[in-house]
Amino acid sequence: MNIQAVADRARVSTATVSRTINGSNKVAPKTAERVRRAIEALGYYPNTNARALGSGRSRIYGLIISDITNPFFPELVKSFEDMAVRNGYEVIVANTGYSPERTEICVQRMLERKVDGVAVMTSEMGAHLIDRFHRGQIPMVFLDTGDPANGISNILVDYTAGVDDAVEHIVSLGHRHIAFIGGPMDLASARTRRQALLASLKRRGLTINKALIEVGNHRIDGGRAAMERLLDLDERPTAVIASNDLTAIGAIGTLHRHGLRVPEDMSVVGFDDIEISAFLHPALTTVRLSRAAIADHAFQALHRAGRRETGPQPAIEYRIRPELIVRNSTAPLAVKRRP
């Protein structure tokens, strides 16, 4: 079953069939209709490998993430895939596992499969790897770390606003001893969130106690350990803002283990709003970073960059504003009590 069979049945050449399939306007409506009927009758669908070879476009987008088992990503992958499939594209997902060697393999996979564009949703992408995509003229879109001036579309998350919302919320509840559990310092977005927090506290004239600025690893165990250290302090915080939800979940776990209640004894705010956060007890107050919005922008960036008719498009910067979701892990500052 190939294009020739369709051509024979419709009594046209393979060129006309091809043009019909690809929606060329150079086919007479009546002819196109005949071709479509032949396609329908034969149950024909094109061989994508031949298409890719002939046209130089694979109709595949690459999606590079750090780790699909990190709950931040599944929804992002799903949304991206959804959008791609609806537009006739396929998606290849690759995990860097936070390792440079694996990242190199990811890039190689993308190049070998001749992707028509690549969305890089992780920050471990060295300049020499970016260069390989550049050389292959492959459109790119990054999360946070793109550079439109260099032809790389970017999805810019307004961490400052998101973190500020969290601080505002906590402060409005009366809290003044606010701790922060950050992410790993080698992660760009974690550093940004930390900076944003410090700036937000400063802007409000709150003193920044270095002891309350903890470092985690964006995983549950990191949140746990950091909270243990915070509980060891002479002057404990009354509220904690975590750099992501997993960290917040770990922190809450430690609080429970110590017999402390959330939010009565301590308020906790997360970041990201991973799916499970809404279902925990207490349901987590957090700053939602919409993965659907990220996926949407990522796809659009690649899709419009790849349009042939209009020639190469300039790289674009998209902005995403996170949104505070108030649930049950935060409460007004309780009157101080001694156990």
Next chain:
Amino acid sequence: MNIQAVADRARVSTATVSRTINGSNKVAPKTAERVRRAIEALGYYPNTNARALGSGRSRIYGLIISDITNPFFPELVKSFEDMAVRNGYEVIVANTGYSPERTEICVQRMLERKVDGVAVMTSEMGAHLIDRFHRGQIPMVFLDTGDPANGISNILVDYTAGVDDAVEHIVSLGHRHIAFIGGPMDLASARTRRQALLASLKRRGLTINKALIEVGNHRIDGGRAAMERLLDLDERPTAVIASNDLTAIGAIGTLHRHGLRVPEDMSVVGFDDIEISAFLHPALTTVRLSRAAIADHAFQALHRAGRRETGPQPAIEYRIRPELIVRNSTAPLAVKRRP
């Protein structure tokens, strides 16, 4: 940069380069070495589309799951992808979203991309869709619902043994009023788990109280609602076994909301051992169904079915034995007390 460039540099024909790349044994060691040096020097890598077109093998495996945001799947996807990439394969992941229409699209995507094999890790695959793979001579492997007699490899999970371990554990802790919260009845594996539980109770001579056999939906909200109903009973259970971890997490949420403690007031056992289960409070006692093992078998099934030299291989049935992981959500039956 194509195979001709390599051939020129190594002073051989393209056929010899191709044979070298594909590890044919018909190339003299010295020649092969020269070709490899040329490949190295030019930084050449083959065009996979051309390869697929010429050889009829795409080096892509399809992986059909129901929903990547279901925490059961990410680890499975990751393991499968890992194994595939290590063996020079690419993976296309498709979500059915539990819907027949989407499932049909998934199948179509696989056929269009000419996958060399497909792992179906969900049970919504109608016979007519299976038939399309059959017609395309595409090796298949299913989870639980395969049929080796019909050429479909199968990964058989011994739910009976797994559930029995859970029951044994609960019974050995002194519990006799044991409730079960099942999954959706239209899900094959959920029905199997339910059957296994009933059989296990019966085998132990425990009376089966229909009111204690609840139905959930394999999501957190289903577990919650089911537990609400169980708490409404005059004679509450002292232990609950859930059909999967999300259900157990929902159940625990409801217990907490009612001021009941786990495991002191009620023991809870999950199934699957999703990643987060180890980090909850209390850490969930559960029956681990290794996703790495599933991925491993799935890949092996497809890989050996696709070997050319040995001709078509018969479909195989693999077995997986789940394993009880005892954590902190189960405890010995407490002496009865009236509030």
Next chain:
DNA sequence: GTCAGGATTGTAACCGATTACAACAACTGC
């Protein structure tokens, strides 16, 4: 020295589409 036969290498057809270019038909205006 010759020759069978295995090992190695090359030639060229083929996979199934896309697309530049040529060819042709129909229509326009003069």
Next chain:
DNA sequence: GCAGTTGTTGTAATCGGTTACAATCCTGAC
């Protein structure tokens, strides 16, 4: 009635590999 357009379709080269088959080179036996 004819040249010039415009619109539609066909021809055939092309993409970059794989692989059947042919050709050549060696080797050792006789």
